[in-house]
Amino acid sequence: MTQSDKQPEKTWTIEDAERVYGVSSWGGGYFEIGENGNIHVIPEPRMNDVRIDMKAVIDEIREENIQFPVVVRFHDVLRSQVITLNETFREIISEASYQGKYRGVYPIKVNQMREVVEEIVDAGQPYDYGLEAGSKPELLAVLAMNTNLNALTILNGYKDEEFLKLALLGRKLGRKVVVVIEKFSELTMLIKVSKQLDIAPIIGLRAKMQSKGQGRWQGSSGERAKFGLNVSEIIKAARLLEKEGMSDTLKLLHFHIGSQLPEIRAIKDAVNESARIYAELVKMGFALEYVDVGGGLGIDYDGSKSTADSSRNYSVREYVADVVYGMREVCDLEGVPHPNIVTESGRAITAHHSCVITEVVGEIKPDGAQIDTAAGEDDHILLKNMRDLADHLSGELNFQEVYNDATQYKEQASDAFKLRVIGLEELGKIETLYWQIMRKVKHFYRNADFVPEEVQSLDFSLSSQYLCNFSIFQSAVDSWAIDQILPVVPITNLHTPPVNDGSLVDITCDSDGKIDKFVIEHAIDHVLPMPAFSKDEPFYLGLFLTGAYQDVMGDMHNLFGRLNEVHIFSYDDDPQDFYIEEFVKGSSVEHVLSVMQYHPSSMAIDIKKYIDKEVAAGNIKPREGVKWTDFYEHCLAGYTYLNTES
């Protein structure tokens, strides 16, 4: 049972909305429901009380004639996440009298947008915060972006000779580029290339860990992990470097046990295991300076603070404390120096900073068309029975029986139709009556303590589907591919009680293009409670926490392509506390077609030819022909999503 059914009488408050949608539970301090019932953004929770009303953002986007759906990026949120992680490490390192420093890097695969990487590099400058690349194209980008000579550049992923040469180019430029060896043959190749070019590398070894991450990505660790060296290979690698006179190039030990780790224990175990390997290598005479604990810092997508896949049972502070204290404990026991600590948190840095705003463009009701069911002369007995049931519903009845009877009549009617016993019109009347009865059954149970299972499922069968102007495959690909929960909340009207429930469907012609899992009152529900909204005004929904992975994974599904984007900066002196600095245009139809090897300009010429032919034949007037040609070209140049302005 959802909120809308249970408490229709009580006055609805913002606290009720907060309880239903859980905005502060998943919002990480950046989002809240304002007194006016709109979602507000708090771009800098540490410092001030700037509040950005998302409704004001939407109004400005509309004034600028930017079409929805739109990705909205809050640059201040991104900066704040970088600062929080670095400051937390500083505080705990000082509190623990830890001797090493924190030297984090941001893995650009999590969101490679240039503006995003630039903002992270800029915010991280005072902390010598670096970047991580996992492929040659990413390394090319990182070499151009990470110009701070004190910040690390960490290179993971499988590497070829070109990749290694680019890394050495970075060394020539004075950068701290660390080549992390993922498999043994990379080391022999690196030794060869660096001797050829006479450039000393900085080498890291990735350890295959026994400690397992949990959650979806636990395959990143263990014996069969794709990346990394096992213990015997680590020893062999160290000995090889010694033999080649390159012992002093071995500086870093790396591991990564998976992304979105729900369980803090896994992190503690892995830190402990890596600290032991580090200590042994130091005792073998290798002066390692860094231990890199990889990514995995989770996000509480569902706000439950639990070990569910879409949550985590720890805070950023606890994570940092476990890494720092865990490392210190082992090193002190072993009598080795505390190494500098590297993390490669991606998701935790970027998830909060962007959201997708889409409009509701239609509502699909299960019992959409109600037809006239007045009694006729020779109605079939099934129709009579159903009408009888509908006409005599009262509080005295056993509603479970009503449910069973109605369901049985409907099934019989469907068979009777197939056997040509009843006609289409009669079947339609039976359906109409059936849904009328079901609404009453549902209403009857609204305050009941016990609700039979089949009646519970009526909530979903009777709920609407809201058609939204976006593509799941572009904007929320994880929710489709790996069942990741993303918070979805109406942007406005939250000061009024929900009046309807619905799931969401997108505009792709794929039946998978839907969202029917929501976190409502801290539990998974299949429908989203919706407040009343006017059909004459656009109504907007926000998909939140889309800044990590989602943002850059969208494919060309149904040829929708990238979304329009607005980049928002907070600005205290502005009456609305923000300004839009940049508008990045999403994919045009022309663009997505040419990626698929079409030639839009010759397509336009062809269409013009066909139109001209019809004009010559007198089937289209010349003036009209010109208009159609222009219209075809206008659509080619336009946005791929629904144009709701015309």
Ligand SMILES: *Cc1c(COP(=O)(O)O)cnc(C)c1O
């Ligand atoms: C993907 C990846 C990361 C980022 O992980 P998050 O869970 O997003 O922090 C870090 N390091 C490596 C090696 C990765 O493959």
